[in-house]
Amino acid sequence: GNSVTQMEGPVTLSEEAFLTINCTYTATGYPSLFWYVQYPGEGLQLLLKATKADDKGSNKGFEATYRKETTSFHLEKGSVQVSDSAVYFCALSQSGGSYIPTFGRGTSLIVHP
Amino acid sequence: GAVVSQHPSRVICKSGTSVKIECRSLDFQATTMFWYRQFPKQSLMLMATSNEGSKATYEQGVEKDKFLINHASLTLSTLTVTSAHPEDSSFYICSARSIERNYGYTFGSGTRLTVV
Numbered sequence: 001g002n003s004v005t006q007m008e009g010p011v012t013l014s015e016e017a018f019l020t021i022n023c024t025y026t027a028t029g030y031p032s033l034f035w036y037v038q039y040p041g042e043g044l045q046l047l048l049k050a051t052k053a054d055d056k057g058s059n060k061g062f063e064a065t066y067r068k069e070t071t072s073f074h075l076e077k078g079s080v081q082v083s084d085s086a087v088y089f090c091a092l093s094q095s096g097g098s099y100i101p102t103f104g105r106g107t108s109l110i111v112h113p
Numbered sequence: 114g115a116v117v118s119q120h121p122s123r124v125i126c127k128s129g130t131s132v133k134i135e136c137r138s139l140d141f142q143a144t145t146m147f148w149y150r151q152f153p154k155q156s157l158m159l160m161a162t163s164n165e166g167s168k169a170t171y172e173q174g175v176e177k178d179k180f181l182i183n184h185a186s187l188t189l190s191t192l193t194v195t196s197a198h199p200e201d202s203s204f205y206i207c208s209a210r211s212i213e214r215n216y217g218y219t220f221g222s223g224t225r226l227t228v229v
Contacts (some may be wrong), residue, residue: 012215043220105156
């Protein structure tokens with residue numbers, strides 16, 4: 001079956017530090033990959049996505065590259081801000097993204113001033 | 114963009130009472146809606162999938178008589194937690210999918226339920 005594995009958090013960084021949150025997946029075929037962000041007390045928001053190998057998704061300074069050879073979709077940002085503090089979920093979906101997503105456990109990011 | 118409104122955002126109820134949570138798609142028709150439960154520091158657990166006008170499909174281990182789901186229209190789905198107990202306290206999130214929106218998923222802002 002499908003599964004998503006994320007690095008355990010929390011990840012604690014100082015403002016302007018470099019961020020990497022690791023995500024690897026197991027799936028049949030060629031799933032679409034997503035990163036969602038959940039701010040405190042809110043629902044999930046789609047942050048970025050990639051639908052095929054070597055695609056790079058990017059949004060708000062975050063980016064992630066679909067690596068089929070390593071089955072990974074690591075999230076990166078060059079310089080984090082306090083406002084980036086949230087929980088980040090990696091997810092995959094089959095059939096071009098039309099199937100219900102399978103989520104990872106989420107990684108909490110805490111950014112200190 | 115696509116917006117899903119979920120209400121209420123927070124609710125506190127007494128044990129034994131029922132609570133209804135609403136999920137509305139504001140600017141699109143949601144052919145399918147999903148209900149999730151999120152435990153502290155854990156991922157989202159899919160509870161059930163509902164298609165407009167049909168009975169909901171529940172995931173294994175989810176009590177359908179306790180978590181009643183109604184999807185009476187293309188813009189509204191409701192989750193009713195019946196005879197609530199403290200262990201039902203959780204964060205519930207709905208998600209809507211639309212053919213118009215290329216099958217994209219849009220999430221509601223969630224409901225924090227506390228049963229006392």
